[in-house]
Amino acid sequence: MTALTVSRRVLSGRWQGPAAFTAVAVLALVVAPLLLEPFRLGLLAKYLCYAIVALGIGLAWGQGGMLTLGQGVFFGLGGYAMGMYLKLNDAGGDLPDFMVWSGVEKLPALWKPFGNPVFALAMVVVLPVAVALLLGTLVFRQRVRGAYFAILTQALAAALVILLVGQQGLTGGTNGLTNFFDFFGRDVAADETQRGLYLLVAVVLGALYLGARQLVRSRFGRLLLAVRDGEDRVRFLGYDPATVKTLTFAVSAGMAGIAGALFVPVVGIISPALLGVVPSLELVVAVAVGGRFALAGAVLGAVVMGYARTYFSEELPDAWLYLQGALFVLVMTLAPKGIAGLAANVVRRREARA
Amino acid sequence: MTDTLLEIRGLEVAFGGFRALDGVDLTVGRGELRFLIGPNGAGKTTLIDVITGLTRPTGGSVRFEGHDLVGRREHEIVRLGVGRTFQTSVVFEELTVLENLDLAASFRRPLWSLLRRRRGVSEEVTAALETTGLTALAGSRAGVLSHGQRQWLEIGMLIVQRPRLLLLDEPVAGMSSGERERTGELLTEVARDHTVIVVEHDMDFLRRYASQVTVLHEGKVLTEGSVEQVRADPRVQEIYLGRAREGAEDAVR
Numbered sequence: 148m149t150a151l152t153v154s155r156r157v158l159s160g161r162w163q164g165p166a167a168f169t170a171v172a173v174l175a176l177v178v179a180p181l182l183l184e185p186f187r188l189g190l191l192a193k194y195l196c197y198a199i200v201a202l203g204i205g206l207a208w209g210q211g212g213m214l215t216l217g218q219g220v221f222f223g224l225g226g227y228a229m230g231m232y233l234k235l236n237d238a239g240g241d242l243p244d245f246m247v248w249s250g251v252e253k254l255p256a257l258w259k260p261f262g263n264p265v266f267a268l269a270m271v272v273v274l275p276v277a278v279a280l281l282l283g284t285l286v287f288r289q290r291v292r293g294a295y296f297a298i299l300t301q302a303l304a305a306a307l308v309i310l311l312v313g314q315q316g317l318t319g320g321t322n323g324l325t326n327f328f329d330f331f332g333r334d335v336a337a338d339e340t341q342r343g344l345y346l347l348v349a350v351v352l353g354a355l356y357l358g359a360r361q362l363v364r365s366r367f368g369r370l371l372l373a374v375r376d377g378e379d380r381v382r383f384l385g386y387d388p389a390t391v392k393t394l395t396f397a398v399s400a401g402m403a404g405i406a407g408a409l410f411v412p413v414v415g416i417i418s419p420a421l422l423g424v425v426p427s428l429e430l431v432v433a434v435a436v437g438g439r440f441a442l443a444g445a446v447l448g449a450v451v452m453g454y455a456r457t458y459f460s461e462e463l464p465d466a467w468l469y470l471q472g473a474l475f476v477l478v479m480t481l482a483p484k485g486i487a488g489l490a491a492n493v494v495r496r497r498e499a500r501a
Numbered sequence: 502m503t504d505t506l507l508e509i510r511g512l513e514v515a516f517g518g519f520r521a522l523d524g525v526d527l528t529v530g531r532g533e534l535r536f537l538i539g540p541n542g543a544g545k546t547t548l549i550d551v552i553t554g555l556t557r558p559t560g561g562s563v564r565f566e567g568h569d570l571v572g573r574r575e576h577e578i579v580r581l582g583v584g585r586t587f588q589t590s591v592v593f594e595e596l597t598v599l600e601n602l603d604l605a606a607s608f609r610r611p612l613w614s615l616l617r618r619r620r621g622v623s624e625e626v627t628a629a630l631e632t633t634g635l636t637a638l639a640g641s642r643a644g645v646l647s648h649g650q651r652q653w654l655e656i657g658m659l660i661v662q663r664p665r666l667l668l669l670d671e672p673v674a675g676m677s678s679g680e681r682e683r684t685g686e687l688l689t690e691v692a693r694d695h696t697v698i699v700v701e702h703d704m705d706f707l708r709r710y711a712s713q714v715t716v717l718h719e720g721k722v723l724t725e726g727s728v729e730q731v732r733a734d735p736r737v738q739e740i741y742l743g744r745a746r747e748g749a750e751d752a753v754r
Contacts, residue, residue: 366607366615369600373593380591383553385579385608385662394612 167443168353175349185338192345192413194453195352197430198446199406202352203399204434205445206359210368211395212375214293216427217300218403220307221275223422225404227311228274229411230324231258232267233335237328244326249316257317264331268408275404276397283393290389292378301424308423323418330412341413348409352446355402359442362398371395432475438487447486506531506666506696507552512561514547514720521547522558523720529666534692536707537700538731539717540740545700546588548717549668553585554578565666579608584664588671590651594644598635598654601643602626605658625661632690633657634683649680656687660695667697673706685710 179191200218207213234243235258242254261267282303286296311318319325333340362368374381374388381388411417420426430449437448452471459467482489507529514522522544529535537545550556552563554575563570568581592601603619606626622639630636633653638646643654652672659667672688673681681703688710691697701707707714707728714731716723718740724731731737 361618362616365618366604366610367612369596369604369619370615372595373604376593376595377591380587380593382575383579383585384605384658385576387574387576390612 168357172353175353176346180342180345185341188345189341189413190453190457191450192341192348193410194450195345195348196406196410196413197433197453198449199348199352199355199409200403200430201434201437201445201449202355202359202442203402203406204430205439205442206362206402207396207399208431208434209439209441209445210363210375211371211392212292213392213396214297214431215300215396215399216297216424216431217302217304218399218430219304219422219424219427220300221279221400221403222407222410222426223307223311223417223419224274224278225271225407226411226417226422227318227324227407228261228267228270228404229408230327230417231261232264233327233330233411234324235262236264237326243324245319245322245324246316249320251316255317271404271408272401275400279397279400280393283396284389287389287392287396301427304422304424304427308419311419319418321419323416323421324411325416325418327412327415335412335415344409344413348413351405351409355405356442356446359398359402363442367391429471432471434485436474436478436485438485438490440484441487441491444485444487451486504531505529506533506566507698508562508564509548509552510562510564512548512551512563513559514544514551514556515559520720522551522561525561525717525720525722527715527722529696529698531665531696533696534688534710534712535698536711536714537698537717538702538707538714539723542719543717544720545717546670549585549670549698549700552578552668553583579662579664582663582665583668584659584662584666585668586652586655586659586670586672588674590648590655592643592646592651592654592658594642596643597640598643598646599626599630599639601654602629602657602661606661608662625663629657629661632660633687647680649676649683652676652680652684653687656691660691665696667691667695669697669699671700671702673701673703681706 175195180188183191200222203221204215204218207215234245237243242251246254261270282299286299291299311323312321314320327335329335330340330344333343335341363371370381370386370391373384374386374391378388381391407417407422410421429452433448433452434445435448436452437446438444455470455474456467459470478485484491505528507527509525509527512522512525512527513520525544525548527548537548539545547556551558552565552570554570554573554577558571561571565578565581565583570578570581570583573581593604596604599622600619603623603626606623606629607615630639633656635650635654635657638650643651646654656669656672669688673684676684685706688697688699699711701711711728713725714728715725716731716734716737718736723736723740724734726734
């Protein structure tokens with residue numbers, strides 16, 4: 148058996164997925180940290196945080212048909228939970244710096260429990276999931292769906308931004324939470340810490356991807372597709388579509404929360420501008436470009452659009468917004484299944500020829 | 502007399518000023534195969550919609566095995582053992598025939614157990630594939646099925662749920678004669694161990710497969726009985742079979 152036939156056998160059939168996953172994992176965990184300078188590795192870590200949110204969007208929108216335009220809310224909840232802990236940790240018993248500047252004299256009650264790292268880390272997941280469960284229960288039971296659901300989630304993102312900006316002394320206002328120094332006993336800005344954080348983000352993304360994939364392939368995943376394509380019919384199979392949608396929405400919210408918490412030490416800031424309507428929409432566009440019907444497509448879209456954004460912002464700062472819009476229109480009209488759909492076509496054509 | 506499975510009393514549904522159902526009484530015994538006929542707008546589909554929870558009645562009661570169905574949500578009614586098909590079949594096109602059946606068969610499992618992948622094919626799903634003649638297509642996406650095959654798949658999805666009452670809404674509408682025949686056989690087979698209510702327009706189909714018939718007209722039950730009795734009823738001939746129309750008008754004068 149030649150190496151070629153072996154590789155062909157590996158690249159087709161049931162080993163295709165695991166082989167591709169392993170290749171990407173080696174690339175991300177071994178090759179990237181060796182090749183990329185710290186600044187570029189930091190950028191990639193940021194994109195991978197976005198990719199975690201995108202994974203959740205792929206699950207909710209691509210698999211479940213819930214177009215969520217407000218994932219920034221859950222990203223923000225996770226981010227602020229982490230940020231509050233880091234601020235309190237840095238302050239070491241005193242008030243966080245921005246509170247002093249805003250004239251706050253006593254630590255607000257809301258902040259107190261976040262001094263405990265276990266509580267803060269739990270809240271990273273619990274807060275987004277709780278909000279999503281509450282929203283989902285209210286909304287999906289009333290059979291709100293489609294564009295109405297999309298607008299509702301977007302309004303939620305807008306409302307959270309207004310809330311955060313308005314409470315200067317509690318949230319740091321427009322500036323958000325920034326100036327972090329210590330991350331669980333390490334200097335957060337050190338190259339070594341940042342490299343470790345990058346690896347952590349990559350591993351978390353990989354684990355969540357595998358979890359999401361398992362979910363999609365399970366009976367629950369089949370049920371989710373069925374709800375997407377025929378919610379009313381599903382009712383007459385004896386399932387409650389509202390439960391299926393609410394749970395999936397909560398999973399996607401939990402992912403966004405984890406992404407937000409990882410984002411804070413990687414980028415060093417969480418602020419309203421990072422979780423409002425625009426960033427939420429940009430991620431949905433990225434998922435559409437990558438291919439919303441495939442989980443890998445959603446992840447790919449976030450990374451590709453992240454790089455495209457950085458590249459064009461460096462080379463042609465004014466053109467990015469237009470390019471992004473044009474790309475979205477092109478994908479929606481010419482390749483509704485995104486990059487992943489195009490790739491699947493190529494593979495299918497090659498298999499048909501073989 | 503068989504014992505009663507479904508008992509409907511004084512059922513009323515109004516859409517705005519239009520009374521779609523106007524005091525319908527209907528009793529269906531366990532094990533019966535009941536055909537529901539009537540001209541367009543007679544309220545047949547509305548009646549099924551009320552039984553299955555899709556439409557809320559403005560008055561009257563629907564009792565099924567001692568449970569009051571009015572006001573319950575659709576999936577709860579299914580869980581009590583009432584299954585239905587629709588005029589336009591809605592199978593899940595992205596899923597395979599097997600996955601469609603498996604999903605239907607899994608509805609009583611606790612939600613957490615759905616998180617595991619399907620391993621193998623359960624006996625009832627295998628049996629349903631055979632009954633509906635779809636075994637060879639088990640691995641195909643339901644999107645590629647013909648209209649007739651979709652209807653059979655839907656009936657198969659009903660059977661694996663082991664309902665105590667099946668409601669079929671125009672199962673042979675739009676079918677070729679070959680498909681009708683196959684559906685009729687399927688229906689006879691299903692009716693052997695299920696209680697079935699069939700809404701149907703097709704008179705040939707009715708003559709061949711029906712035993713008990715209820716005729717609806719303008720939201721009311723016009724008459725009930727065997728196919729022969731119903732066909733012999735001049736009122737039925739007038740409103741439904743479209744025969745002796747002028748003669749009937751003369752008689753009224």
